Amino acid sequence: MRNKTIEVLGKAISEGKGLQINLDIAKLHTRTKIEVPVIIERAKESGPTILITGGIHGDEINGVEIVRQLVAKGYHKPQKGMVICIPVVNIFGFLNQTRQFPDGRDLNRVFPGSKRGSLASIFAYHLMKEIVPLADYCLDFHTGGADRFNAPQIRINEGDEESLELAKSFGTSFIMQSKRREKSYRDSAIKLGKKVLLFEGGKSLDIDKTITKVGITGALNLMHHLGIRDFSKELASKAKVSEPIIVASSKWIRANHSGMFRSNAILGRFYKKGDKIGSISDPFGFFEKDVKAPVKGYVFCINKAPIVNKGDAVIHMSVEK
Template sequence: MKKPLIIAGVEIEQGQSCQLELPVAKLYTNTEVAIPVHVIRAKRSGPTLFVSAAIHGDELNGIEIVRRLIKQPPQLIRGTLILVPMVNVYGVLNQSRYMPDRRDLNRCFPGSAQGSMAGRLANIFITEIVKHCDYGIDLHTGAIHRSNLPQIRADLGDEETLKMAESFGVPVLLDSTVRDGSLREAAVRRGAKVLLYEAGQALRFDELSIQMGLSGIQNVLSQLGLVRKKRARKKIEPFVANRSDWTRASASGFVHEFVQLGSQVEKGEVLAEINSPLGELIQQVVSNRAGIIIGKQNIPLVQEGDAMFHIAYFGEADDDVFEHIEIMHEQVMPVSTSMARPEP
């Protein structure tokens, strides 16, 4: 039996694709605000997957990933793909992580129809989108002035979720428990298997992060059987980090870094120096263990206690992880090729 799919009062039949707007609320100016949604349905029944971006309004990489998916849509052989380029439309308008009520939308799920603005938006997204879905991929970036190496965070203790994470095609997997109030927690509670993709930094497009996210979604669609399997490029082996920690500033001052995102570091290695405005060395920042830099602060100013380098630990597999990070960089097409200037 064909499964009906109704979003915002619009019924989308199998074999159809459509774009619609999911009404949320009005601004002070009486301007309607709506979440844009793009739906692709195959003629054959199958699982439904949502891809969401910009739950934090300053996280823009995911918007571009979804735009490229819409521009060159996957050829589904079964099932349904629901693409949501902007969940927190308010935040995108204001180039802000948060909602206008200063709430973090990703701590407000599942929300309430009678709650705050953030709670109402969360409730709408759950009742109109997530309730239809068996799987989900939520796209994120680092916070303001922070960058993340492309990585997947998920409940890797769940066998089906682990298979999705491994198929995505990034070197770093973090076994991450769900956070209270997050979209991932609310979706998992409703039976969906969800991956969280972290890559890049806020308010910037990063081509490595975008291309890896795009290929990762296509890999998951293939693994779930929604699209035909394609000949894979050189395989990027995923590795599960057994632990990750932030190395923090032990003093305040100006930062001179010696490592980059994706660098392999050894125990006792100097990661950065903290200097006074007059150039005097105040403190060295040293790695406590061997590992891989999967996140870092970008602004060259720190206060004592600030998080500076996010290091993932893989034990004896560090060398292998670094090798596959290099493979990941090699697979990124130049911007001039992937985004050629159109004819006028």
Template sequence: MEPLLIAGHEIKAGETKRIEIPMVRLYTDTTMSIPVYVKRGKRNGPTLFLSAAIHGDELNGIEIINRIINSKAIRTLKGTLIAVPMVNVYGVLNQSRYLPDRRDLNRSFPGSQRGSLAARMAYTFLNEIVAKADYGIDFHTGAIHRSNLPQIRANLDDAETLDLAKAFGIPVLLNANLRDGSLRQCAADLGTKILLYEAGEALRFDELAIRAGVKGAIKVMRHLGMLNKSKARVKKEIEPYIARQSGW
């Protein structure tokens, strides 16, 4: 396996590292950075990224990723896992969906090296993380006082993405159109297959949604051959319902 380079940090086969990707400084001259956890197996396999809190008030994904990176299941990892529990660090600190200038980070991709804070963050995340992955799972919740039924949103017209969505193992899959400026759209342009997991509401930890997210991500990793198959008795999977539209 070739060494992986993220933000100037080299991660070799068999290594686990926690990296800080520096962003801009606050008006207090405090440097803000995005925390990244990277685990590389000793054997070849796909590269999967996990991301959460692109909207800073969506908390379930933070705990989902925290549980995954501390799980015994990933000890036998093949390939590479790149986990980013807080993409929009500013929003998390301020309990806000948006960045300080009220821009939506998930409408700011692919971004640019120069420009608004959102543009620079989007550019860095896309090029340092997403472009280096074969697959991705992005974790979201509903808005404030709006709770989403656990669901996968993805381009289900793509056969491989549909297989990944089914492997996640939740009852509802939504064939969602790509939105301009979204992470999903830019990941698709790069050839990275991506699932978006929606469950629960903003500013709340929902234990059922978190457990489903952890189990689903582990199932996807097993489907990709990154983890050993479970030795536990496998329950018969329910065929998911595929929706073509959604509403409140």
């Protein structure tokens, strides 16, 4: 029997209705209530529910921008099922433009949380208890941390064929089959039986138009594929992505010297072992050392930091067998 009314955070959402509610389980030390807007649109016709999130890390602004545009352009209004959007999950970090929660913890390392743990853990607990169980599919938008700029990619649980097909429908050039990180949002949602796609693109504290465009188009592709809404008209003018590159293994290239780093690598390009992909020099003009590809593969992340220390990760490559 169809459920005519769904209750979210104590609010009833009837078929064909939309609602914005606030997840407000925490306060600042000034006793100021911090509210996390949860934007819900439900169709008259039954269908799957997708939860779309951004800003689990407060400084990953590009993910916030993607979800914001989905709402601003009305793409979150379904013809079947329900769409739940949380543009900024970690509103605390977003306010301060930092990755962490005010308690210094990384929200994406404390799931599924606990009722009486740290501030981040309490928040994770309520998200997993009140919101995630409603979803069938989760689409989570991230960027590279610090100065690491990621090529647009979807990360999925390795060995999950259904998620692989969903990732292909999204339409990024790269699909990363990565192991689940314990206590992450993705790991906890998968344990609840949800299908989770994690998008990575761009870097923190930055909004890149190309990354935003890929993220929005991918979300429309996915919702179209799931039958949530017909986006044929919106997608008609979009360029089709060729067969995606599936990355099962990857390697970080680390700086052999401290100094000024210049990358010659181009995101998405294939390099052979021994190809020059960057250089590191001192600031005085006495030495300059090449950074060479230690394996053959595709470059899908570049550290944009101009200054690096020995051992810093500078370029991330796939490992092609």
